[in-house]
Amino acid sequence: MRGRFVRVTQLIEEFGPFQIGMPHLKSLDNKLWEIRVSGRAGIGRGIYVIASGKRVVVLHAFIKKTQKTPTAALRIAIQRAKEAQLL
Numbered sequence: 001m002r003g004r005f006v007r008v009t010q011l012i013e014e015f016g017p018f019q020i021g022m023p024h025l026k027s028l029d030n031k032l033w034e035i036r037v038s039g040r041a042g043i044g045r046g047i048y049v050i051a052s053g054k055r056v057v058v059l060h061a062f063i064k065k066t067q068k069t070p071t072a073a074l075r076i077a078i079q080r081a082k083e084a085q086l087l
Contacts, residue, residue, distance in 0.1 A: 001039030047077035049086045
């Protein structure tokens with residue numbers, strides 16, 4: 001799963017975050033985005049924000065256990081984005 005996550009981040013570097021889309025990337029709200037990968041261990045997600053210019057900051061990565069993105073994971077990502085003054 002880690003290798004797939006790295007591959008998606010390489011795609012973001014190569015093509016930009018707005019050129020990739022589903023199934024690899026998904027918008028969660030106006031500022032937060034989700035990297036979506038799957039593997040034998042389950043479904044992995046990384047919540048990130050697009051900072052100034054071309055900078056992408058991954059705020060939180062986790063293994064998803066339910067259908068919906070856990071609110072605790074969203075809270076962690078939002079808190080980290082605010083601490084880094086990205087939101």
